[in-house]
Amino acid sequence: MAAVMEATRTAARDLVRDETPARLRLLASLTAGAAAALLLVTGLVMDTVQDQVRVIGHQAAPLAATSADLYFALSDLDAQATRILLAGDADALAGSRLDALGAYRERGRQVDADLRDVLTISAGSPEQRLVTDLLDGLAVYRQRIGQALAAQEQAARTTGPATPAGRLSDDALGYYTQATTVLHERLLLDAQRLRATSEERLTRAYEAKTSTESAGGFFAVLLGTALLILLVLSQVWLARRFRRTWNPALIAATAISLFLVVAVTAVLGAQGSRLTEARAGGLQPYLELSELRAVGSDAAADTSRYVVSGNLAYYRDDFTGKSTLLTVGDLDSLAGAEAVRRWAAYRDSHERILGLADDGRTAEAVTALTGIRRGDAAFDFAYFDAAVATVTDARRLEFDRGLRAAESSLTGAVTVPVVALVLVIVLVALGVRRRLAEYR
Numbered sequence: 001m002a003a004v005m006e007a008t009r010t011a012a013r014d015l016v017r018d019e020t021p022a023r024l025r026l027l028a029s030l031t032a033g034a035a036a037a038l039l040l041v042t043g044l045v046m047d048t049v050q051d052q053v054r055v056i057g058h059q060a061a062p063l064a065a066t067s068a069d070l071y072f073a074l075s076d077l078d079a080q081a082t083r084i085l086l087a088g089d090a091d092a093l094a095g096s097r098l099d100a101l102g103a104y105r106e107r108g109r110q111v112d113a114d115l116r117d118v119l120t121i122s123a124g125s126p127e128q129r130l131v132t133d134l135l136d137g138l139a140v141y142r143q144r145i146g147q148a149l150a151a152q153e154q155a156a157r158t159t160g161p162a163t164p165a166g167r168l169s170d171d172a173l174g175y176y177t178q179a180t181t182v183l184h185e186r187l188l189l190d191a192q193r194l195r196a197t198s199e200e201r202l203t204r205a206y207e208a209k210t211s212t213e214s215a216g217g218f219f220a221v222l223l224g225t226a227l228l229i230l231l232v233l234s235q236v237w238l239a240r241r242f243r244r245t246w247n248p249a250l251i252a253a254t255a256i257s258l259f260l261v262v263a264v265t266a267v268l269g270a271q272g273s274r275l276t277e278a279r280a281g282g283l284q285p286y287l288e289l290s291e292l293r294a295v296g297s298d299a300a301a302d303t304s305r306y307v308v309s310g311n312l313a314y315y316r317d318d319f320t321g322k323s324t325l326l327t328v329g330d331l332d333s334l335a336g337a338e339a340v341r342r343w344a345a346y347r348d349s350h351e352r353i354l355g356l357a358d359d360g361r362t363a364e365a366v367t368a369l370t371g372i373r374r375g376d377a378a379f380d381f382a383y384f385d386a387a388v389a390t391v392t393d394a395r396r397l398e399f400d401r402g403l404r405a406a407e408s409s410l411t412g413a414v415t416v417p418v419v420a421l422v423l424v425i426v427l428v429a430l431g432v433r434r435r436l437a438e439y440r
Contacts, residue, residue: 093367228258278398299326300346303354
């Protein structure tokens with residue numbers, strides 16, 4: 001043990017003693033150590049950033065988008081169920097009933113797909129509890145809608161060959177009321193919580209990536225500057241000590257190091273900027289538009305609910321609140337003037353339909369609500385929803401493009417620094433090898 005300690009002390013004295021070979025070895029060791037430290041930091045930072053971008057792009061952002069889509073799909077699911085019951089089995093509204101049935105099934109498949117996606121993305125996370133609650137509530141909702149439809153069919157068989165449009169039997173109305181209560185007091189609230197939780201996860205993922213970029217960029221510049229200083233000092237010292245021209249190997253190592261430091265900071269900044277812009281210009285508007293679209297769909301369903309429920313004032317007030325949210329919110333800035341005009345047209349149709357229902361002209365109210373002619377409520381709402389959906393899809397595509405650009409900018413982000421810095425270490429060794437050989 002004493003011999004080992006003595007040998008260590010001797011090596012240390014040899015390394016720092018005031019002799020050219022010792023100084024050269026010390027300078028080369030410090031330079032190679034700085035390069036190794038920079039290699040470790042850049043490799044770790046770039047690998048971490050790549051993982052964080054993958055989390056944002058393939059977990060946090062899809063979860064937030066799917067949660068927003070789920071909220072809309074649930075809202076429109078109930079709107080389509082209301083249309084089915086509103087049309088009844090009147091021959092004149094058979095086309096509307098078939099269209100509503102098809103849309104109800106499509107929204108049901110959309111809800112199921114969204115829930116499966118959330119389960120897949122959020123495996124092992126707290127969101128799974130919310131999905132379980134949603135699945136339980138959805139089963140109850142579908143059961144009540146099925147019971148309402150069955151009760152209405154039973155009433156039609158009992159009272160005659162056709163049930164007047166817009167009129168539900170007491171049993172059907174009771175089941176339908178239970179279904180809409182489950183939707184608004186359970187399903188939509190759970191969907192809102194899921195959306196809020198997923199957006200919080202997305203925010204945390206962005207914050208973690210920003211923190212990594214800041215710390216990584218700082219240490220990369222710090223260690224890179226130290227490496228460049230050591231390389232320049234090594235060249236100056238060698239040129240003066242040995243009275244020779246500049247060392248080609250060390251010049252190459254300096255150029256590679258400078259390029260690497262600039263490239264690392266540029267890549268970190270570029271992908272961060274692209275992903276931030278993609279969120280601000282694509283994903284966030286998409287989430288907000290999905291919510292506005294869901295509010296619009298649910299508000300439109302209130303028009304039908306008012307007629308089906310026998311002019312229950314609650315649905316008039318509920319529509320007013322949702323319509324106000326659309327008109328005084330960000331609909332214009334998010335979806336454009338066309339969507340605002342279309343919603344204003346639907347709001348006028350809504351008031352006209354409620355006026356007909358209040359006057360006891362239920363059949364006319366149902367015709368105005370389900371008709372597909374210009375000026376009918378279904379026509380106006382279809383155009384409003386299409387206007388919002390077009391912008392919503394465009395925002396989602398904008399985020400996807402930004403995500404792909406950010407991922408593309410990180411291609412080789414780990415491999416290139418590792419190769420470059422290993423090459424720097426080799427060049428440093430080559431640069432001092434011939435000078436050390438002169439002392440052998």
